[in-house]
Amino acid sequence: MATEAGLKDGFTLWGAAHSLYSGKVRSYLIKKGLPYREFYPSSPEFHSRIVPAVKSLVIPVLETPEGEIIQDSTDIIDYLEARHPAPAMTPAGPVLRTVAMVIDAFGSEQMLPLAMHYRWSYRADQERFLQAEFGRAVHAGADREARLQSGESFMKYFSGFLPGLGVSPETIPALEASYFDLLEALDVHLQAYPYLLGGRPSIADFGMMAPLYAHLGRDPAPATVMKTRAPNVYRWVERMNLAGVADGEFRDCPERYLDDDAIPATLETVLRVMFSDWTPGLVADAERFNLWVADQPNLAAGHLVSADGAHRVHPNLGAIAYPWRGVTMRRDSAPHALWLHSRAADQARSLSGPAREALQALLTRTGGAEAMAIRLSRPMRRDDFALVLA
Ligand SMILES: N[C@@H](CCC(=O)N[C@@H](CS)C(=O)NCC(=O)O)C(=O)O
Numbered sequence: 001m002a003t004e005a006g007l008k009d010g011f012t013l014w015g016a017a018h019s020l021y022s023g024k025v026r027s028y029l030i031k032k033g034l035p036y037r038e039f040y041p042s043s044p045e046f047h048s049r050i051v052p053a054v055k056s057l058v059i060p061v062l063e064t065p066e067g068e069i070i071q072d073s074t075d076i077i078d079y080l081e082a083r084h085p086a087p088a089m090t091p092a093g094p095v096l097r098t099v100a101m102v103i104d105a106f107g108s109e110q111m112l113p114l115a116m117h118y119r120w121s122y123r124a125d126q127e128r129f130l131q132a133e134f135g136r137a138v139h140a141g142a143d144r145e146a147r148l149q150s151g152e153s154f155m156k157y158f159s160g161f162l163p164g165l166g167v168s169p170e171t172i173p174a175l176e177a178s179y180f181d182l183l184e185a186l187d188v189h190l191q192a193y194p195y196l197l198g199g200r201p202s203i204a205d206f207g208m209m210a211p212l213y214a215h216l217g218r219d220p221a222p223a224t225v226m227k228t229r230a231p232n233v234y235r236w237v238e239r240m241n242l243a244g245v246a247d248g249e250f251r252d253c254p255e256r257y258l259d260d261d262a263i264p265a266t267l268e269t270v271l272r273v274m275f276s277d278w279t280p281g282l283v284a285d286a287e288r289f290n291l292w293v294a295d296q297p298n299l300a301a302g303h304l305v306s307a308d309g310a311h312r313v314h315p316n317l318g319a320i321a322y323p324w325r326g327v328t329m330r331r332d333s334a335p336h337a338l339w340l341h342s343r344a345a346d347q348a349r350s351l352s353g354p355a356r357e358a359l360q361a362l363l364t365r366t367g368g369a370e371a372m373a374i375r376l377s378r379p380m381r382r383d384d385f386a387l388v389l390a
Helices: 006-008 020-032 044-054 073-083 096-108 114-119 126-138 144-150 152-159 172-192 205-210 214-218 220-229 230-240 265-295 336-349 353-366 369-373
Strands: 011-014 036-039 062-063 069-071 319-324 327-332 379-385 386-389
Touching: 006 062, 011 020, 011 336, 011 353, 020 036, 020 073, 020 096, 020 205, 020 214, 020 220, 020 230, 036 230, 044 062, 044 069, 062 073, 069 126, 069 386, 073 205, 096 220, 096 336, 096 353, 114 152, 114 172, 114 205, 114 214, 114 220, 126 152, 152 230, 172 220, 172 230, 172 265, 205 230, 214 220, 214 265, 220 230, 265 319, 265 336, 265 353, 265 369, 336 379, 336 386
Parallel strands: 011 036
Antiparallel strands: 011 062, 062 069, 319 327, 379 386
């Protein structure tokens, strides 16, 4: 069991095998080569020390050897990248760096509804697995039946997210079609390269591991979809949790990122699929956020981004609706997704000269110009484990 003394000599990831954002941080720690141990929320220390510190029952949480506590998978990776700059997990080339941030934002947030759909809409096909995995996270001990039953209230809580994420009988066929298009593009690309941006893993891969590991790559029903439709994507999921960068399948691929001027057509196809499915929701989310800000022009910096003032893991500023793949997508707004998208959009806007031109040309070819032109009327930042106005 975790002890105060035991936490002093390495990083601790408070996470769980079935948790979406734990999968992102875990693969980052493995590929970065940082020694860590993983503890589960079933540990009494999680409730006595971690939950009060982060003010929510949420994973993943990183605890440093000095006892600092960090939440949000993106904040965790930013923190560790600043603390251990080498080897950098973001490409240096300005165009590829922007692409990395775009894919990270897409994977970390845009694919959440898909991941949750495949976990909970196919619940009957994988009930015992989900019971075991939720039980594994919350209940320590050898009593098998007790553990299978122990995750029930969490299963009820998380399965209740589907309507707010826009998953409904009307949207499910469109959601699945969008997933198949993405899998197809990724499967082609990942036959040529071991990682999304070439011969080294990056934040693009870690962001995509959020949905593609625990839910879409590990739960039995969606794992079968991935394995049978896109085996190269499944193999990438396995590769992302292996120590080391090299993979014998790609003997001739140098362990470095693509150059800014050598982005292959297969990656452009991935970006085209992403932008096409992402843009309508981003536009609607940004409109909702800008209206919320316009309605309350005097909000001070530091004000919680939340319609009702409640501190939530993923806040919401009210419902949005927009046309998407031939249906009307109705869901809760997602300011956290906007925050991640704005980081990429701000990075894009910071480019100048030939890099700016190269990025604009790439965005035009891949249908990304509209998404990357979205600008919020007020920036956001994270403070005290929550999203606030900057
Ligand atoms: N944006 C956060 C989200 C973390 C998150 O949603 N964690 C899930 C498990 S994977 C959770 O604990 N959710 C609790 C809740 O939504 O109340 C991150 O990147 O870490």
